[in-house]
Amino acid sequence: MIPPELEAKILRLYHVEKWKVGTIADQLGVHDDVVARVVASDGVPRARPSRPCRIDPYLPFILDTLRRYPRLPASRLYDMCRERGYRGSPDHFRHLIALHRPRPPAEAYQRLRTLPGEQAQVDWAHFGRVQIGRAVRSLVAFVIVLSYSRQTFLRFFYGQSTENFLRGHEAAFAAWQGVTRVILYDNLKSAVLERRGDAIRFNPLLIEFAKHYRFEPRPVAVARGNEKARAERTIGFARTSFWPARQWRDLDDLNAQAEQWCTGRAAERPWPEDRTKTVAEVFAEEKPRLLPLPDNPFPTEERREVKVQKTPYLRFDGNDYSVPHTMVRRTLEVRATLERVRVLFEGKVVAEHPRSFDRGRQIEDPSHVEALRLAKRESREHRALDRLTKSAPSSQRLFVKLAERGENIGRTTQLMLSLLDEYGGMRLEQAIREALAADVLHYDGLRQILERHRCAEGRPPSIPVDLPDDPRVRDLAVSPHRLGVYDELLRSDDEQDDDHQDDDEEEPDAVPV
Numbered sequence: 288m289i290p291p292e293l294e295a296k297i298l299r300l301y302h303v304e305k306w307k308v309g310t311i312a313d314q315l316g317v318h319d320d321v322v323a324r325v326v327a328s329d330g331v332p333r334a335r336p337s338r339p340c341r342i343d344p345y346l347p348f349i350l351d352t353l354r355r356y357p358r359l360p361a362s363r364l365y366d367m368c369r370e371r372g373y374r375g376s377p378d379h380f381r382h383l384i385a386l387h388r389p390r391p392p393a394e395a396y397q398r399l400r401t402l403p404g405e406q407a408q409v410d411w412a413h414f415g416r417v418q419i420g421r422a423v424r425s426l427v428a429f430v431i432v433l434s435y436s437r438q439t440f441l442r443f444f445y446g447q448s449t450e451n452f453l454r455g456h457e458a459a460f461a462a463w464q465g466v467t468r469v470i471l472y473d474n475l476k477s478a479v480l481e482r483r484g485d486a487i488r489f490n491p492l493l494i495e496f497a498k499h500y501r502f503e504p505r506p507v508a509v510a511r512g513n514e515k516a517r518a519e520r521t522i523g524f525a526r527t528s529f530w531p532a533r534q535w536r537d538l539d540d541l542n543a544q545a546e547q548w549c550t551g552r553a554a555e556r557p558w559p560e561d562r563t564k565t566v567a568e569v570f571a572e573e574k575p576r577l578l579p580l581p582d583n584p585f586p587t588e589e590r591r592e593v594k595v596q597k598t599p600y601l602r603f604d605g606n607d608y609s610v611p612h613t614m615v616r617r618t619l620e621v622r623a624t625l626e627r628v629r630v631l632f633e634g635k636v637v638a639e640h641p642r643s644f645d646r647g648r649q650i651e652d653p654s655h656v657e658a659l660r661l662a663k664r665e666s667r668e669h670r671a672l673d674r675l676t677k678s679a680p681s682s683q684r685l686f687v688k689l690a691e692r693g694e695n696i697g698r699t700t701q702l703m704l705s706l707l708d709e710y711g712g713m714r715l716e717q718a719i720r721e722a723l724a725a726d727v728l729h730y731d732g733l734r735q736i737l738e739r740h741r742c743a744e745g746r747p748p749s750i751p752v753d754l755p756d757d758p759r760v761r762d763l764a765v766s767p768h769r770l771g772v773y774d775e776l777l778r779s780d781d782e783q784d785d786d787h788q789d790d791d792e793e794e795p796d797a798v799p800v
Contacts, residue, residue, distance in 0.1 A: 289321065297325045320385075327386055341375040342368075342383050350387060357389050404576025406434040407467040408518035409456075411447055411475060414530060419445075420645030422605065428545075429455030432521045433467065438570040439521050439553045441529070441545040443538060445644055449492050452477040453587045454625070460500065462546070465577025469503045471515050479506050499585045501578055528552060538625075538644075589623040599659060603628060605646035610638045612659040675703055678712030681719040688728050702730040710737050 297315065300306045301322075308326065312319045342349070345368050352359060352367070361384040365377050373380070412428040424445040429452065432439045440459035444451040460466050472478035481488040487506060497504045507515050529548045535541040554567035593601045595615050600607040603621050610619065610630055620631045623642060628650075630638035640650045675682040682703065689699055707715050718736040722728060727736070741748070 289317070289325070293317070294325050297322055301326055323382075323386055340383075341373065342380065345371065345373055346387070349384070353384075353388055357391075361385070401434040402576075403435045403573040404465070404467055404578070406469045406471060408432055408434055408471045408515050409478075410473055410515065410518040410522060411452075411477070412522040412525065414443070417445075420648070422644060422646035424644060427451075428522075428525065429459075430518060430522050430525065431455065431459045431470075432517050433463075433570065433573060434471075434517055436569040436573045437517065437521075437558065437566045438463070438573070439525075439549050439566075441525055441549055441553075443541050443545060445538065447475075447477060448589070449477050449490060450587050450589045453492065453496050453585065456496065456500075457584060457587060460580055462549075463574065463577060465574060465579060466500050466502050467577060469505050470497075471518075472504060472506050473515055473518075474506055478504060482506070496585050499581060501581075524553070587624075589621070591621045591623075592618055593621050594618045599655060600649065601630065604642075604644075606643050606648045606650060608638065608640045609649075609651040609655040611655055612662055614638075675700065675707065678707055679703075679716040679719055681716055681723065684723060685719055685728065688723070692728070694728075699730065703733070706730075706733060706737065710741075714740060 293315065297311055297317075300311050300314075301308070306314075308319055308322045311317075312322045315322075348371070349364060349368070352364065361381040362377070364384060365373075365380045368380070409429075409431045412430055414426045414428055416423050417426050425447070427444055427447050429442045429444060430439070440455075440462055442455045442458050444455070456470075474482055476490070478490055478493055479487055480490055489504060493504055525548075529545065529552070533541075533544070535544060550567075554570065555565055558564045558566050558569045560569075591603060593603060595601050595610055595617055597615055599610050599612040599615055601610055601619060601621065603623065608628055608630065614630075614632060614637060617632065619637070622629045622631060626642055628640045628642045629636050638652060638655070640652065643650055686696060686699070689696060703715070706718075710718075714737060715733075718733050718740070721736050722733055725732075727733075
C-alpha cells in the first residue's frame with residue numbers, strides 16, 4: 288500500500304504532465320510496477336505513447352483472447368503472438384499484458400455482527416520449534432476469541448493433537464466461566480476430518496466434547512477466512528504484542544505469562560465497536576449471557592493401547608516408562624495428561640509416572656526395579672536348589688534341617704554350590720549323608736569331611752575352575768561316570784599289545800630258509 292498523497296501525485300504527473308511510467312518511477316523513487324498499478328487501477332485508460340509500439344497490431348487479438356480466457360498465462364500468449372509474427376522481448380510483452388489483463392470486480396464484504404454470548408472463533412497458531420533435551424517439538428498456540436467482546440484466551444502446547452485442542456477449549460471455558468452457543472472453526476484436522484462441499488465429517492472427539500458442553504461446532508466455508516477474521520486478527524495481535532522478545536523457562540511459565548497478557552494488555556485495549564469502552568468492560572457485560580458449565584469436566588486424557596515387550600517398559604510419546612515385571616507381553620492402556628502418565632490393566636492403575644516431553648528417556652519407578660531384582664534373585668535361588676537336588680539328592684534333607692534351626696538358606700546354597708563345583712556331585716552326596724548321620728549341619732563340617740576323603744584317596748587338592756558368569760554354564764548339572772570303564776579300556780589295550788608282540792616273535796619261523 289502507498290500513501291494517498293503519493294498515489295495522487297502519480298496520477299497528476301501521468302495524466303496532466305504526460306510523464307512516462309519510467310520517468311515517474313525514477314523521479315519519485317518507486318518501482319515501475321507500482322506506477323503502472325496506480326495508473327491501471329485509477330480506471331482512466333493510459334495515454335498512448337507518442338511513438339508506436341510493436342504490440343499495437345496484436346492488441347485486438349490479445350484483448351479478445353483475454354476476454355475469453357482471463358487466466359491464460361502471459362507466456363502462452365507470447366507464443367501465440369510469436370506464431371503470428373510478433374518479435375518483441377518476452378519480458379516487455381509480459382509487462383504489457385499485466386496492464387491489459389481484465390481484473391475481476393472487487394468483492395464487497397458485509398460486516399459481521401454477533402449477539403453477546405452467541406459466538407466464539409478458534410484457530411491454531413505456529414510459534415516455531417523448541418529444543419527439549421534431545422527432542423525438537425513444535426510450539427503452537429491455541430487461540431479462542433469471543434466474537435462480541437473480543438475477549439481473548441491464549442494457551443501454548445507442544446503439538447496440535449486433538450487432546451491439546453480440547454484442553455485449550457476447556458481451559459478457556461474455565462477462565463470465562465461459560466460457553467458460547469456457537470464456535471467457528473477453520474477446516475483444520477482437529478475439527479474437520481473430511482469435507483466435500485456441504486458434506487462434513489467432524490472429528491468424533493470434538494462432537495463428544497461439544498455434546499458435553501452443549502455448543503454447536505460450525506466450520507467456516509472453504510477459502511473464506513473473512514468469516515473467522517477475528518481469530519486471525521487476534522493471532523496477529525499476539526504475534527506483535529505478546530510474543531516478541533518473550534523469555535520463558537518452561538511451558539507452564541509461558542502459559543502463566545499468556546494468561547496474564549490476556550487479562551491485562553489484551554483486555555485493556557479499546558473495543559472496536561465503541562472505542563470509549565475496553566474489551567474487559569464489554570466482556571463483563573457479555574459474561575452473564577454465556578452458557579453455564581456442566582458439573583463435571585470432559586476427560587481430555589490421551590488414550591493409547593501399548594503392548595509391553597519382553598522388558599518391563601512401554602513406549603509412549605518417544606519415551607520408555609517402567610511397569611511391573613508381571614506385565615510383560617501384555618497390552619496395557621496408557622492415559623496421559625500434560626503432567627502425568629498412568630498405565631492401566633483391566634481398569635486398574637498398575638503404574639504412574641511424571642510425563643516427559645524429551646525423547647529417548649527411560650522413566651523408572653524404583654519399586655518396579657526392586658521388584659524385578661528380587662524376582663530375578665529368587666529365580667536364581669530356585670535354579671541353584673534344582674541343581675543341588677539333581678547332583679546331591681540328600682541336600683533336600685539338609686536344607687530341611689537347616690530351616691528348622693533358622694539358618695540362612697540362601698548363603699548355605701551358595702557355599703554348597705562352590706563345594707559342588709570343586710568336588711563333584713558324587714563326593715558331595717557322600718559327604719552330606721555322613722554329615723546328616725553325624726548331625727554336622729554346617730559348611731565347615733562338610734568341607735572337612737570332603738577334605739578327609741580326598742586325603743584318604745590320595746588325590747591332589749582340587750583347583751577351582753573360574754567358570755564364566757553365565758547361568759547356562761553355572762547351573763549345568765553334570766552326572767559323573769563310573770571310572771571302572773576307563774580301567775577296562777586300559778586292560779583291553781594291554782591285551783592287544785601282547786597279541787602283537789607274539790606275532791612279531793613267531794614271524795621269523797614262518798620265513799623259509
